[in-house]
Amino acid sequence: MNNNMRTPDYTVSPSGLFDHIVAFLIGFVAGSMVLFIFYKIMILSIIGGAIVGTVWIFVSSNNAINKRKRKLRVQFFDLLEALSVSMRAGNPMAKALQNAREDLLLIYSDDSDVIVELDLIIGKFHNTVPLSEGIADFAQRSEIEDIASFASIYATIEGKSSRADEIVRETQQIISDKMAIEMEIETLMTAAKSEVNIMLLMPLIILLVIGYAGAGFMDVIYTTSEGRLVATGGFIVFIISFIMARKFSNVKL
Numbered sequence: 001m002n003n004n005m006r007t008p009d010y011t012v013s014p015s016g017l018f019d020h021i022v023a024f025l026i027g028f029v030a031g032s033m034v035l036f037i038f039y040k041i042m043i044l045s046i047i048g049g050a051i052v053g054t055v056w057i058f059v060s061s062n063n064a065i066n067k068r069k070r071k072l073r074v075q076f077f078d079l080l081e082a083l084s085v086s087m088r089a090g091n092p093m094a095k096a097l098q099n100a101r102e103d104l105l106l107i108y109s110d111d112s113d114v115i116v117e118l119d120l121i122i123g124k125f126h127n128t129v130p131l132s133e134g135i136a137d138f139a140q141r142s143e144i145e146d147i148a149s150f151a152s153i154y155a156t157i158e159g160k161s162s163r164a165d166e167i168v169r170e171t172q173q174i175i176s177d178k179m180a181i182e183m184e185i186e187t188l189m190t191a192a193k194s195e196v197n198i199m200l201l202m203p204l205i206i207l208l209v210i211g212y213a214g215a216g217f218m219d220v221i222y223t224t225s226e227g228r229l230v231a232t233g234g235f236i237v238f239i240i241s242f243i244m245a246r247k248f249s250n251v252k253l
Contacts, residue, residue: 007120008113010142013061014068020057027056037207038235040222068113073144075114077179078104080150080172087165093131093158097122132158146175196245203238 015023031052036045082100083093091099101118108115121134132155139151150171157164211218221227 006116008116008141010065010069010072013064015061015064019060019064023057023060024053026053027059028053030056034204034238035235037204037211038231038238039228040211069142069144072113072142073146074179075104075108075112076144076147076150077172077175078107079114079118080168080175084165084169084172087168093154093164094122094125097125097131130158146171146178196248200238200242200245203234 028049030049032045032049035048036042039045079100082103083096085103086096086099087093097118101115101122104114104118117138121131121138124134124137125131132151135147135151135154139148142148153167153171154164157167207218211221221231
């Protein structure tokens with residue numbers, strides 16, 4: 001068993017310095033290009049790009065947290081499957097957790113979140129902490145609904161029901177059905193997200209093409225105060241559209 005009993009904090013991004021640098025560069029390049037297309041002022045584009053890049057670090061970090069939780073949810077599903085098999089063989093919950101850990105090590109590394117959590121739960125149990133409390137602590141820190149539901153169910157039946165193996169199997173089936181539905185929704189949303197991204201890019205491409213191939217047709221936008229005002233209005237509409245598109249396409253499943 002892993003002796004490094006660190007307690008994972010799922011509210012902290014797993015992103016490192018390299019990830020932050022990459023996120024900043026992506027935000028900087030995207031922000032600079034958009035601002036330059038609308039205004040053609042280099043210093044404004046650089047400053048705006050730096051601001052967008054800084055903001056994108058936080059956006060990317062939040063995405064990394066959500067990605068980690070999604071991976072943990074899949075790992076928890078595999079844990080329930082291994083638990084169900086072991087408990088059907090007649091093993092009590094504590095022994096089933098140890099067997100499940102050995103099975104999961106065949107597909108996950110010993111520093112993966114689910115293995116670390118199993119080490120914590122089993123370690124606490126050996127220190128006379130009930131399994132229900134260890135699982136409840138895992139659920140509270142992960143903030144994942146399925147884990148919280150399982151923790152609540154197990155706390156209710158711990159030491160009181162001989163149907164624990166059936167309950168674990170039923171919980172696994174419910175999560176499996178939910179995940180299958182979510183995958184179908186995600187497949188449908190992927191096409192919608194692609195369409196939204198194309199719609200957001202089209203105005204930029206049109207402005208870029210007309211600006212460089214329009215024989216001065218767009219010069220008034222970049223050289224007069226009225227043109228700057230129009231460009232600012234268009235830029236504001238673009239930003240609002242971008243925010244709304246991300247909000248509506250990122251449906252919480």
